[in-house]
Amino acid sequence: MTVSSQVSKATGNGDGSNASFVFNFKIFNESDLTVIVKAANGTESLKTIDSHYTITGVGNSAGGNVVFTSGNIPASGETVVLRRVTAQTQGLDLIENDPMPADNIETAYDKLTAISQELQEQVDRS
Numbered sequence: 218m219t220v221s222s223q224v225s226k227a228t229g230n231g232d233g234s235n236a237s238f239v240f241n242f243k244i245f246n247e248s249d250l251t252v253i254v255k256a257a258n259g260t261e262s263l264k265t266i267d268s269h270y271t272i273t274g275v276g277n278s279a280g281g282n283v284v285f286t287s288g289n290i291p292a293s294g295e296t297v298v299l300r301r302v303t304a305q306t307q308g309l310d311l312i313e314n315d316p317m318p319a320d321n322i323e324t325a326y327d328k329l330t331a332i333s334q335e336l337q338e339q340v341d342r343s
Contacts (some may be wrong), residue, residue, distance in 0.1 A: 225301040225334045227280075231291025240299045241280040245328060247272050251302045252283055257294040264289070300338075303331045 227240040231254070244250050250272060252264040264270055269289040274281015283299055291297050309325040311317070 223334055223337075225331065225338050227299040229297045229299075231293060231295035231297060233290060233292045236285045236290045238283045238285075238297045238299060239280065240274075240283065240301075242301055243278045243280065243327070243331070244272075244275055244301055245303060245324075245331070247275055249301055249303050250283070251298075251300045253298040253300070254291050255296040255298060261298075301331060301335055303328060303335060305332055 224242045227238070227242070229235075229238040240250070247266055252266075252270055254262045254264060256262070264285075266272065268286070270283050270285045272281060272283055283297070285291065307325070309321060
């Protein structure tokens, strides 16, 4: 897969009834997504997977959805921020003379690209 998008963050507006919010970027694991609900007064609340929401589309290059659980649906005036936060680790172990699928190398490069995009997004906010 190639990384054809520079997007690493998505936002949406709560309305008290919509439980599903789209993100249009790949995440490698559920833990690679941070979900924040921002109140109209600017107060931010970090949400917890399984307690407040579930995720679909893990590993999908087109992204997926964050689906808030009953009782946790963002209210009107609240903003949902979905931000990819990839662990800055390197898990590819190259073994000399060992056959390796190209997919392993491509996944490692995709992860490096994702980390680079996330760092750029942080720089842009600073």
